[in-house]
Amino acid sequence: MTAPRFWRNIEQRYRLVGTECETCGTAYFPPRELCPECRRDGDVVEKEFSGEGQVVSATVVHDAVGDYESETPYTLAVVELDEGTRLTSQVVDSGEGERVEKGDRVEACFRRVSDQGDEGIVQYGTRFKPV
Amino acid sequence: MLRDVAIVGVGQTSFGEHWERSFRDLFVTAGVRALEDAGVGGDEIDAMYGGNMSAGQFINQEHVAALIADYAGLASERVPATRVEAADASGGLAFRQSVLDVASGASDVVVASGVEKMTDLGSEETNDALAGSADREWEVFGGGNVAALYALMARAHMDRYGTTRRELSEVAVKNHQNATENEYAQYRNEVSAEVVESTPYVAEPLRAFDCSPASDGAAAVVVVPAETATEYVDDPVYVEATEQASDSLTVHDRRDVTTLDATRKAAERAYDEAGVTPGDVDLAEVHDSYTVAEVLAVEDLGFAEKGEGGEFIAEGCGSVGGETPTNPSGGLKACGHPLGATGVRQVVDATRQLRGEAGTQVEDASVAVTQNVGGTGGTAVVNVLSDRRSA
Amino acid sequence: MGAGIVSYGGYVPRYRIRTEEIARVWGDDADAIKGGLRVESKSVPDEDEDTATISVEAARRALEGASVDGDDIGAIYVGSESHPYAVKPTATIVGAAVGATPLMTAADMEFACKAGTAGVQAALGLVEAGRIDNGMAIGADVSQGAPGDALEYSAAAGGAAFVVGDEDVVAEVEDTVSYTSDTPDFWRREGERYPQHGERFTGKPAYFKHTEGASNELLERLDAEPDDYDHAVFHQPNGKFPARVAESLGFSEKQYATGLLAPEIGNTYSGASLLGLVATLDEAEVGERIFFASFGSGAGSDAFSLVVGDGIEERRTGLCETFEDVEHLDYARYAKHKGKIQEE
Secondary structure, three states: OOHHHHHHOHHHHHHOEEEEEOOOOOEEOOOOOOEOOOEOOOOEEEEEOOOEEEEEEEEEEOOOOHHHHHHOOEEEEEEEEOOOOEEEEEEOOOOOOOOOOOOOEEEEEEEEEEOOOOOOOOEEEEEEEEO | OOOOEEEEEEEEOOOEOOOOOOHHHHHHHHHHHHHHHHOOOHHHOOEEEEEOOOHHHHOOOOOHHHHHHHHOOOHHHOOOEEEEOEOEOHHHHHHHHHHHHHHOOOOOOEEEEEEEEOOOOOHHHHHHHHHHHOOHHHHHOOOOOHHHHHHHHHHHHHHHHOOOHHHHHHHHHHHHHHHOOOOOOOOOOOOOHHHHHHOOEEEOOEEHHHEOOEOEEEEEEEEEEHHHHHHOOOOOEEEEEEEEEEOOOOOOOOOOOOOOHHHHHHHHHHHHHHOOOHHHOOEEEOOOOEHHHHHHHHHHOOOOOOOOHHHHHHOOOOOOOOOOOEOOOOHHHHHOEOOOOHHHHHHHHHHHHHHOOOOOOOOOOOEEEEEEEEOOOOEEEEEEEEOOOOO | OOOEEEEEEEEOOOEEEEHHHHHHHHOOOHHHHHHHHOOOEEEEOOOOOOHHHHHHHHHHHHHOOOOOOHHHEEEEEEEOOOOOOOOOOHHHHHHHHOOOOOOOEEEEEOEOEOHHHHHHHHHHHHHHOOOOOEEEEEEEEEOOOOOOOHHHHOEOEEEEEEEEEOOOOOEEEEEEEEEEEEEOOEEOOOOOOOOEEOHHHHHHHHHHHHHHHHHHHHHHHHOOOHHHOOEEEEOOOOOOHHHHHHHHHOOOHHHHOOOOOHHHHOEOHHHHHHHHHHHHHOOOOOOOEEEEEOOEOEEEEEEEEEEEOOOHHHHOOOHHHHOOOOEEOOHHHHHHHOOOOOOO
């Protein structure tokens, strides 16, 4: 990811700043500027998520794309945040031999997601760890 | 549709690692075969739709419709050529757009083609290109990839419905078995469930043999108005319905992570338009990019209840001779999966079945369904074809 | 209370490697090493952790439930020897991660292991001058020791963050004194991966001279004695040096025991003395006094005299409790975590 593309979403990646449609009350992370429920009638505003949630489904990835190959095996999960929205992220610090399961409570942590070799910018972001 | 459409010619290259053959070699071969099959000359073609997911990444080439038209001898006829893309549903889109073009009355003879040249890249770059069918910003960034996303769906399906590892393996076993008679398939060897389960993990529970291979290949189909079809061939195959639906790009935004609503909706629309029910379907070519995808497909197409797709396969209901044979061609797993070509190849194989010319033939096949999915399910195209012989 | 610490937080990654395991690989005598260094294990970062991520985790812990939030921070200084970039500050990454941007000043500091305390002094200066309401100083590192070198037994990962201000202060800074000279006891040239050190030269002319220099000067200025303090925290490159400097200054084991983390987590470089302070603040009672002196090679020591005030109870962080959930690694996994071996 190039520098401008990464920079544009720093608030989202570092602090889970998403959006909320005040018209229907749906929270969105990743953020959406257009609420699919209300479309042009939606009044969408910024919202910072707590970073707490639970695992919906998890897998252990052995074959990864790009930078993530050096991190395998790692756990990838769909996490449902307490505010109701879902996202896809790695779950770290789960312990040797411990499997991450549906229903496990998790919380956000700040990690170095990708560094694109020795020359590019370091891309930080939010991952999750078991509570 | 304003007027009915029929398929009068089909053709494809074999699928596999075609080191000596380039992108343009592949589609020219497939196109020529389809035109010959239809008895149609290049100067009779009114339009061409080309499905291709990622020539930009695989061979750094854009403007591929123009390239295809040019090398297929259609550019000299100034034929309008359009490239359509929906990840690995690009072929399905190309077919559907071709049918709509004829149905609307805008064109009388249209070629639907699909082509992908994947093997010029190393595995790292190939996997990166594939990941473009998922959400780069919010699924791939941080560690997601298409196999892992299907694995998440598989785990959820196993947790909720008790689908087993063995049931997934049976999809691969069945499809390899079916492909032994398919001269165009990439893999014509049988595999056992034990072999499938001994291959290394890609993303748990999916193993290497749960995943369709990267391939090179092309396929093409010629469509005309139904009313003129018998001027070309004695055994046209009729397009009873061609429907398409969208769903969220990401798996995490789906209504239910164990269902592809795009397939369900496209199927609902297609059955409605064709005036058939799932029970009327004699065979289906479905999108087994991963074994679990076939389990979901038999459920979402209505052949099995939600949650019973694994059993359906394991009990032989999807085998030739069973209730609703799925992937008698060998599916993506054994035929190979050149991304943009698959959706057209499914139509080619369904057409052969309805003509009685398939390798692994379903007896008395009269109504066929094809299901083509983009990525993890953001797009689905469902077609219903029939020979109208029993009508 | 005068200006001082408003809130604080520490973060140490959950992985460890034991001295025995490193010794096994290099054929060293583990008992001799443990006896000499008094380090039983050290902390190891996860593959996706670095100085920036550790700084953010420490900063977030410092702000959790505090009277101050990201918006109120007017300055952030991050001190480290392992900043992720040679040019581009870690402090702005922390600022963005805690919501302190854009109205703040920021800079990174380098002074070997005392870069974090230099940051505390700088932030304190801005507060006491009335230029900002609250500032944050962080000391964090993912330190490197060359494979097979003695430093490998102690070079660890961790960091601590301190919010300073003059309101809601839970530990007042009575005074701070520094003792600095140009002493090349330990260094790393630009582009080199691992540092060089002067072996025994890092002791008397460096660690002890500067720590004693700053400490004695501070005690003199305050007209105080070691006995006037309830707690003492010194820089801890291993478990031995802080014990020895405490003894030479006149502090007892009882005073420094709470803040001595090196035997368990090793030397977290810029995080070391500050993490010792975190552990101490987690135990110190209202009215108690804390003597604190950092040391950074190059060389210098920053000494502080602190008085614990009301409100400390609500600010405690339970850092040492987090050490109960750790995972011990073998050398191969340790090397992979630290990037000593990488897939080509």
